[in-house]
Amino acid sequence: MNLLNPLGLLATTAAALALASCSTGGSSPSGFLSNYQQLDAGYGTADAVSCYVKPGVNLKHYDSVMIDPVTTVVASAGINFEVKDQLAAYLVEALRSQMKGELKIVTVPGPTTLRVRGALTDVIENRSAAKPVTTVHAGARARLSGTLASAAVATFVANCSFEGEILDSATGQRLVAISDHRLAAKRVGTPATPWTSIRSTVNARAAKLKARFNTLRAR
Numbered sequence: 001m002n003l004l005n006p007l008g009l010l011a012t013t014a015a016a017l018a019l020a021s022c023s024t025g026g027s028s029p030s031g032f033l034s035n036y037q038q039l040d041a042g043y044g045t046a047d048a049v050s051c052y053v054k055p056g057v058n059l060k061h062y063d064s065v066m067i068d069p070v071t072t073v074v075a076s077a078g079i080n081f082e083v084k085d086q087l088a089a090y091l092v093e094a095l096r097s098q099m100k101g102e103l104k105i106v107t108v109p110g111p112t113t114l115r116v117r118g119a120l121t122d123v124i125e126n127r128s129a130a131k132p133v134t135t136v137h138a139g140a141r142a143r144l145s146g147t148l149a150s151a152a153v154a155t156f157v158a159n160c161s162f163e164g165e166i167l168d169s170a171t172g173q174r175l176v177a178i179s180d181h182r183l184a185a186k187r188v189g190t191p192a193t194p195w196t197s198i199r200s201t202v203n204a205r206a207a208k209l210k211a212r213f214n215t216l217r218a219r
Helices: 081-098 151-159 195-218
Strands: 049-053 064-067 070-074 115-122 133-137 161-166 175-179
Touching: 064 133, 064 175, 070 081, 081 115, 081 151, 081 195
Parallel strands: 064 115, 070 115
Antiparallel strands: 049 175, 070 133, 115 161, 161 175
């Protein structure tokens, strides 16, 4: 069971190096990403991965990274703070684990520091939703154990999408962005799915991110 594929973070960005659009404007349906029209190959569709890579981007001189607190934008009913905080904690934990040793993890911007922003959301194009709740998970903690235990939570996890971007921390310039809204490719989660499975999947996706990031830096 391959849950939470959108939590692949920026794992597919290296494959998107040839995709770059010069158009700008608009925000993502969740409101997390600005200049959403800058993303190519899927903008305006629900069943797609939309990507942007700055033309000619060179990451070789970056030696450190800032990881922002994960944001959740959730419109589904029955999803409490602990569930959202659990997913946010998994994402930050996986990012820090994979980046450690590759890049120095810092808390202040600098000329050789990247900044990673990420959001988990169930608010996408062409999908009706209740009023979304936006939460920034500073100090996110994984408190839940056992199984998902709820059909509402299982459905949310299976349909949760990822939006993220990598910025130059000193200038704020966008280097890479991705929006993964592949609803048709989602797997079915059940109340019996264990949280350990979700954590393992997030870790595996972050490992792929590291491998692709290394490839990107080596170009």
